[in-house]
Amino acid sequence: MEITDIRTVTVDYPAPDHDIEPDRPAWTEDGPVANPMTRYPRYAAFRPSWRPPWGSIGVVVEAADGTIGLGMTSHGPVVAPIIDEHLGPRLVGEDCMATEKVYDMAVRLCAPFTAAGLAAYAVSGIDLAMWDLKGKLLDRPVYELAGGPARSELTCYATGNDTDWQLELGFDAMKLACPYGPADGRSGLEANAELVEDRRQLIGDDRDLMLDCWMAFDVDYAVRLAERCRAYDLRWIEECLAPEDIAGYRALRNRLPWQTITTGEHWYRPARFQTAAADRIVDILQPDINWVGGLTAVRRVADIAAAAGISVILHAGGNNPYGQHASLALPDVPLTEYFVATPPGVPLEYSHRLPGTAVPEDGTITPPSSPGFGIDLESIELTPIDG
Numbered sequence: 486m487e488i489t490d491i492r493t494v495t496v497d498y499p500a501p502d503h504d505i506e507p508d509r510p511a512w513t514e515d516g517p518v519a520n521p522m523t524r525y526p527r528y529a530a531f532r533p534s535w536r537p538p539w540g541s542i543g544v545v546v547e548a549a550d551g552t553i554g555l556g557m558t559s560h561g562p563v564v565a566p567i568i569d570e571h572l573g574p575r576l577v578g579e580d581c582m583a584t585e586k587v588y589d590m591a592v593r594l595c596a597p598f599t600a601a602g603l604a605a606y607a608v609s610g611i612d613l614a615m616w617d618l619k620g621k622l623l624d625r626p627v628y629e630l631a632g633g634p635a636r637s638e639l640t641c642y643a644t645g646n647d648t649d650w651q652l653e654l655g656f657d658a659m660k661l662a663c664p665y666g667p668a669d670g671r672s673g674l675e676a677n678a679e680l681v682e683d684r685r686q687l688i689g690d691d692r693d694l695m696l697d698c699w700m701a702f703d704v705d706y707a708v709r710l711a712e713r714c715r716a717y718d719l720r721w722i723e724e725c726l727a728p729e730d731i732a733g734y735r736a737l738r739n740r741l742p743w744q745t746i747t748t749g750e751h752w753y754r755p756a757r758f759q760t761a762a763a764d765r766i767v768d769i770l771q772p773d774i775n776w777v778g779g780l781t782a783v784r785r786v787a788d789i790a791a792a793a794g795i796s797v798i799l800h801a802g803g804n805n806p807y808g809q810h811a812s813l814a815l816p817d818v819p820l821t822e823y824f825v826a827t828p829p830g831v832p833l834e835y836s837h838r839l840p841g842t843a844v845p846e847d848g849t850i851t852p853p854s855s856p857g858f859g860i861d862l863e864s865i866e867l868t869p870i871d872g
């Protein structure tokens with residue numbers, strides 16, 4: 486069956502209704518998070534003060550019989566023209582089942598500006614819509630089409646700094662967002678170490694603790710902080726450097742041979758992961774399925790990881806059905822990230838999420854087995870962006 490239309494859409498759905506008062510505001514309301522802009526004082530205090538203002542968009546791929554698949558990606562307003570004006574019109578007429586061919590064509594169509602960065606978001610949206618459509622036409626969940634299930638449920642770790650709340654929710658592993666960077670000097674480094682020490686004491690020695698550094702450091706600072714925190718047994722230290730600084734990651738690997746190093750949420754296309762895996766620059770690859778090029782790209786990254794004997798843990802893989810299906814399907818994905826977005830006291834079932842998305846219970850997710858990615862389209866309003 487042919488693809489008859491590819492279009493970008495706004496995706497609107499209501500947040501679950503509740504009147505539960507949070508115990509306190511979430512840590513994201515005011516806490517500093519180390520980031521690439523923390524060297525500039527007017528943006529240092531609050532990360533959202535400079536982040537791009539573009540929200541998510543949906544991508545619809547429609548089949549000749551009217552069945553639709555829905556993909557999602559980020560930075561919507563700047564990604565939409567790549568899809569609506571370039572990729573979409575050139576892919577209409579292709580076979581609905583041809584996920585590999587359509588992915589390959591989309592990547593090649595981006596060659597004049599490379600299918601990395603923002604163009605990778607466009608490829609991701611189309612690829613995820615293709616997989617959703619294929620699942621619906623075949624009446625099977627995507628995790629089956631992708632070779633799974635490899636496991637019966639997803640074991641999750643929690644991301645965020647409300648560690649007491651994450652313990653209450655039943656998570657057994659948690660990742661902190663590092664508050665301070667090199668511009669904050671020695672006192673900032675000490676404050677980072679004190680946060681890690683405090684949370685290690687809170688969760689005890691039987692749970693994993695990780696540290697996310699969101700592209701904020703240089704090699705020297707990353708080494709000093711990791712050495713300072715060595716006594717607190719960090720399971721891994723994540724995304725210390727700018728995503729393009731491969732030489733830096735190589736240096737970090739050499740200077741911290743004992744520390745598990747991870748990154749990948751801002752890497753695009755499988756080739757970068759291939760280099761990193763071949764040289765063992767990092768220990769765990771962390772692509773984002775909505776950014777890296779979709780499920781097709783994630784499967785290639787998983788193949789690269791399997792060949793190198795390392796693992797893949799998808800960025801925010803537990804927060805949306807796309808990451809959940811990939812994490813359930815692929816044997817080389819041992820763990821699933823879940824960003825805890827509800828403030829302390831408000832259960833996860835009340836988080837604002839794509840309808841049909843399962844949430845963790847006692848730290849594990851069991852995705853539904855409905856066709857495609859299991860998104861409940863009945864509860865969603867889709868509005869074309871370009872009219």
Ligand SMILES: [Mg+2]
Binds near residue numbers: 697699723724750800
């Ligand atoms: Mg991260």
